[in-house]
Amino acid sequence: MRRWLAAVTALAVLSGCGSSSEPEAAPPAGPAATEGAPAREPAGDDPPLDVCQLLRAEEVTEIIGANDGGRGGDGGCTWENPETYHSVTVTIGRTGTAPGGQLPAESNFGETEPGPDGIRFAQGNVVEFAVDDRFCDIQVVTSVTTEIDRPTAVRLVGLIRDRV
Known part of the structure; x- marks a missing residue:
């Protein structure tokens, strides 16, 4: 958890490096960012889902390099x-969300903008x-300014989507 908080703090500091005089911190993804959010409330008797198993080690390493192997809990990793x-965070909501x-x-x-295949x-x-x-x-962070x-x-x- 300390590493995650350090990463979020570092991202917030780095996001202030732009030309704006009022730096805006990027909202973190994952379990801590979604506490109390209605879209994540349990909707049923979901079996446990090991989100850390949804991406293979080599898939993540290709993106962010050497990493901690994934830390999960509460539907996220x-x-x-x-x-x-650099980081990758995935959160999978409960059924019915x-x-x-x-x-x-x-x-x-x-605010959001539409992406491909129902993504925003x-x-x-x-x-x-x-x-x-x-x-x-999902939040992929290798750049906080682009x-x-x-x-x-x-x-x-x-x-x-193919693995859930």
């Missing part, structure tokens, strides 16, 4: 490179998507 603070495979009207991460892009390199009737998100991680996140969404 975060892989972090402790030297670069995206009825009919549709994302809720409101995002947990502020949110602030902080977050990509929201549905898997069956589960509301999910949208360069979007194609990678979209590719990982496809892998995750």
Whole structure:
């Protein structure tokens, strides 16, 4: 948890390096960011889902380099490179959180814009998507000042959808 908080703090500091006089911290993804968010409330008797098993070690290493192997809990998993603070975070919502495979009207991460295949892009390199009737998100961070991680996140969404 300390590493995750350090990564979020580092990202917040780095996001202030832009030209704006009012730096905006990127909202973190994963379990801590979604506490109390209605879209993540348990909807039923879901069997436990090991989110850390949804991506293979080599798939994550290809994106962020050497990492901690993934740390999970509460429907999420975060892989972090402790030297670069690059990370991948995946959160899989409970059944019933995206009825009919549709994302809720409101995002947990502020304003969004549409992406391919029912995906929507949110602030902080977050990509929201549905898997069956589960509301999910992924955050890929190798850059906090650009949208360069979007194609990678979209590719990982496809892998995750095939594996849930």
